[in-house]
Amino acid sequence: MAAVDPTPGTTGTARERAAAAGGAGGRRRAPFPTEAIVFAATVVAVLIAAAVADNLDATLAWPLVTFLAVAYILSRGLVKRGVGADDGL
Numbered sequence: 001m002a003a004v005d006p007t008p009g010t011t012g013t014a015r016e017r018a019a020a021a022g023g024a025g026g027r028r029r030a031p032f033p034t035e036a037i038v039f040a041a042t043v044v045a046v047l048i049a050a051a052v053a054d055n056l057d058a059t060l061a062w063p064l065v066t067f068l069a070v071a072y073i074l075s076r077g078l079v080k081r082g083v084g085a086d087d088g089l
Helices: 014-020 034-052 058-081
Strands: none
Touching: 034 058
C-alpha cells in the first residue's frame, strides 16, 4: 500500500519534491563548492604567510598545505558518500 501524502495539493514522493525544490532538505547546490573557495584562500594565506613571516618557513608551510589538502579531500569524500546525512548523528 502506498503512503498517503499528508500535504494536500502535492504529488510525487518526498524525494521528487525535494529534488524539485533544489535538493534534499530544500538546499540548493552552489555553482562552485564554497569549501573549495575556503580551501584555496587558506592555502594562499599559508603560502603568503610563509613568504612574509620570519618564523614560518617552507619546512612548515608545505606540510600545512598538505594537511589542508588531505582534510579537503577527505571532507569531499565524506560529503559525496553521504556520511552523517541520515545516520542519526
